Amino acid sequence: MTHAQRPVLGVISCNRTVETQAAQAVMTRYLVSAIKYADAAALLVPAMPELMHAKEVAPRLDGILLTGTPSNLDPQRYGQIVDDAPGPFDPARDEMTAHLIEAMLEAGKPVFGICRGFQELNVAFGGTLRRDMSDNPDLIPHHAPDNKTFAEYFEHIHPVTLEEGGVLQRAYKTDELNVVSVHYQGVDLLGKGLTVEAKAPDGVVEAISGNVNGATILAVQWHPEWKAHENPQSQTFFKLLGRALRREPLVA
């Protein structure tokens, strides 16, 4: 397929500060992995709902990727009023992503998510998040200790079990993966209509799938974009994205 014919993937940005300036940012590793392994052209979608509505861009996109980012969703997004909710927050991202998900699913276009994007999809389907994942003795560590370097955060690995007969188990052709885990929150109540695709050893949901109006939904709590060039299993996630963008079945 020539590049002129590649599907166009929208990648949601985050509101960050670069040096002293407000910026819309996507970490390059998300773009490289999506462009190379989904074989798609990527466009950054600003998280600026006060200036641009998702319905303006959704018709021009073949799908969207909701990226990971250190900010947390406002608990009010899932119906909880919490005075001491841990930040940082990115309310504009929360708002833009909610509208993007709605617009893309209405159009029957695929929505894929990674880490925070996984959490945003769960909340978009009426699910909730838990905020106790750093200090709950019943859970395995889902992130490295806080005194580590950024790269060391992404060396924190744990196993996940892929659900029998699920999309991921059939795509990966295995029952278990070791995944890069960098998250302090996770799924509490699963969103309505979503299917669990993977769980951690402590029962925490680690991947979900769905199909709305013909639109494929697939999201993982882990980080397949991290050093994907070194990890064929990570590349599989983006190859599934490429199939979804082309309206092909994810697995035969």
Ligand SMILES: N[C@@H](CCC(=O)NCCCC(=O)O)C(=O)O
């Ligand atoms: N803030 C949420 C989501 C975690 C997440 O997306 N981690 C990736 C951060 C690193 C990066 O991609 O730059 C949580 O903590 O659960």
